[in-house]
Amino acid sequence: MNSPDPTPARLRIVPERRDEALIPFRFQSGVASPLAIDCPPLAGPADEAWLAGAITESAETAGAAWAHGEHYALVALAVDEADGDIESAAALAYERLLVAVRPSAHPYLLRIWNYFAAINQGEGDDERYRRFCVGRARAVDGMFNDPPPAATAIGTVGQPGQLKVVALCSRAPAIALENPRQTPAWQYPREHGPVSPGFSRGAVLDADTATPRLLASGTASIAGHVSLHLGDCAEQLRESLRNLDALMAQATTKTCRAFHLGHCEALRIYLRHPSDLDAARAVMASTGIPADRISYLRGDVCRRELDVELEGVFAAT
Ligand code: 3EB
16 A cells, blocks of 8 residues: 655656646747747647746746746746847857856756757858857856756757747756766767767756656767767667666666656657657657657757657656
């Protein structure tokens, strides 16, 4: 017989709209809120509520949202691109983010999502994703890279115009993870851009509680630093799942808690081509991840040669 859980998780994610959420994500394009992700849902839930207990303060405008709870805080920003200058927009967004976060009661950045349109536009070092990385690197402080947050950077639908940055912040640091199958992003060789992207492969939160959570960064079909299975979305997704498995094994080693795909609270699968939806669903059917926790979203991977990326949250067992 199970007794009721005496200590509810500090962080819990449900595939629903919840007014009391710290981060009420909604997958919907064309909405000004920085929490409306401009990646139209292809299948699965269009809402993803991050619950973190009572919210003590919150506010939302068209250009920013923030909320504070006891252990966690949200800061979300939408920054206009002046003349399509994504590098300057990224620098401005990250400057604002650090100004808001560092002097606060929740100074640690654990998880960041970055969304902007036409992410693969431009050639070589002029590609908009690479310019975004340059702007981000220019604005961040030393604490940001020691270790960097788990992150996602995805291209949205529509025309260039706005960068949205959503950050989960905390009172205490998390355990940052790297993936032994993948080169740390901050050590990528020069061929991937003028500055290495600043993110960790994952983060374990609340490792000292009964209810740890593993937050996996945007994970793609990359081994070492090389993109694999070009032109084959299903095989790219299988490779991404192998990376996710390796990340969970790493989390298990580092925390002495077990993490499994089947204990997924929320998964986002970004597809460049909506026509890959059926193939993606067929691959996911054999993973043990509950289908009602998977949102399939239209989104562009920051590497132009890749067609799928996933990210998610997993509870320890
Ligand atoms: C990769 O592994 C894929 O620039 O913040 C994934 C997650 C990726 C985050 C970022 C980029 C970022 O290199 C790209």
